Amino acid sequence: MKQKQTAVVASQRELAPMIYDMWIESDLAKDALPGQFLCVYTRNKSTLLPRPISICEVNEDKSALRIVYRIAGQGTAEFATYKAGEPVEILGTLGNGFNVEVAAGKKVFLMGGGIGVPPMLQLAKALNAVTAKENIQIVVGYRDNQTFLREDLEKYGQVYIATEDGSVGTKGNVMNAIEENALQADVIMACGPMPMLRAIKGYAENADIPAYISLEEHMACGVGACLGCVVKTKEKDHHSHVNNARICTDGPVFEAKEVDI
Amino acid sequence: MNMQTTIAGVTFKNPVMTASGTFGSGMEYGEFVDLNQLGAVVTKGVANVPWPGNPTPRVAEVYGGMLNAIGLQNPGIDVFMDRDIPFLKQYDTKIIVNVCGKSVEDYVEVVEKLGDEPAVSMLEINVSCPNVTEGAIAFGQKADALYNITEEIKKHAKQPIIMKLSPNVTDITEMAKAAEAAGADALSLINTITGMKIDIHRRKFAIANKTGGMSGPAIKPVAVRMVYQAAHAVQIPIIGMGGIANAEDAIEFILAGASAVSIGAMNFVNPYTTIEVVKGIEDYMKRYNVENLTDLTGAVDV
Structure with a gap:
């Protein structure tokens, strides 16, 4: 179900400098899939467009959604001021999400980079229902020792960390962490900055394994109407038949070999 | 109380429409609003063949609005007629x-194909998209070019035509008059205002196309002014649009001279805007004992 609603902030805290962790009470949690996202709207009427933010976690009784986001501008700076009990305007749940069934019984890499780490949490939880915990290899990259969500992720799989400054885990990026730990997988699921996703696409092609990557683009509507957030695709997209799929509705998760990034 | 409005012989149940390009063909927003409650769905622009559109980023936020340079990505008229028209036909709303x-030939090809489809009530001719390099805007910024293409399309169109005007001109009345003189049945305005945004941290344009069309509440006063000017320059009906966020905004356009209004960028901000505007206009009419919506058109006190 897609709906725009005024939900309630259940809690909010700063997880790391500029990284915020907000739980939102909403019945949208019922249908939320790992890899889906919410559009969050500001109260300030000068910043009108929604901010697409991935769903980090759904609570046990499916009554609340967690988003972990970075302050990137005016809109997210406003969200960071919200206190428990305050209203928050959201539209959701949006996008296709990751298909966990493709990883049933398999060894999987969950790869997250920076603010692409949060959606890996709900995904890791969901994967525990279809494959053994030791098969879930969570490879996450950060800038420095602010390894937010690490403890949460450790509950659901083996966590390997890469940091750009080498302060924690492997010095470098997630690809370096795979190499250093001599890891292997049958399938990859990833979210992060474009250079990381490109590297993963190349790695998956060489290893001949499927990789499902979650893409990001500037959006206006979030529901597939404006055609603002497209990605070049190998096959004709089903909307416009011009090899330009809509990230918000046809994605944000695509099989890496299907997209030209 | 009667909310109906008639444009070129086509009667709409209420004056609220969707602005082209912001509502697809209604499928996406049909999940949020009952399309039966709208006066009309005005579809995303459709060409004779599929158009891939522009590179990304295609959209950017600006103060009180947004810029877009989608570049009219569309599946072409054949897919559109096989898929989008049958979808819209299920609803009790008019299809524009x-x-x-x-090129003129491109427009004529689409217009002729649509002529075979009686479910389509009107055609809106986009001669004002600022985001494509060929055609489109070239026809919409010079009065003689606008006259010629309007006249040519009129020869081939079975449905009444609405010429959608660009605000990126010195004198909107000149354009309005040219379209009317060439036989346009109605006008719609305004299309987006050409704008630009620069990301100072990356020293790059916010939009890959460099320029984009600005829409949203920030442009509303410009749009109201142009609707007012055009309404005083021509006799044909006007569909007003540009930053309408609520019923008050819509009524401003109607008082300025519009026979109907379209909701554009605000669909992105609040997917329920269209039906909220319908309800709000109804409330306004009750409050001020307005019997017929048409009594409000151009009723600003001068």
């Missing part, structure tokens, strides 16, 4: 198809 092209 927005037509785009790179």
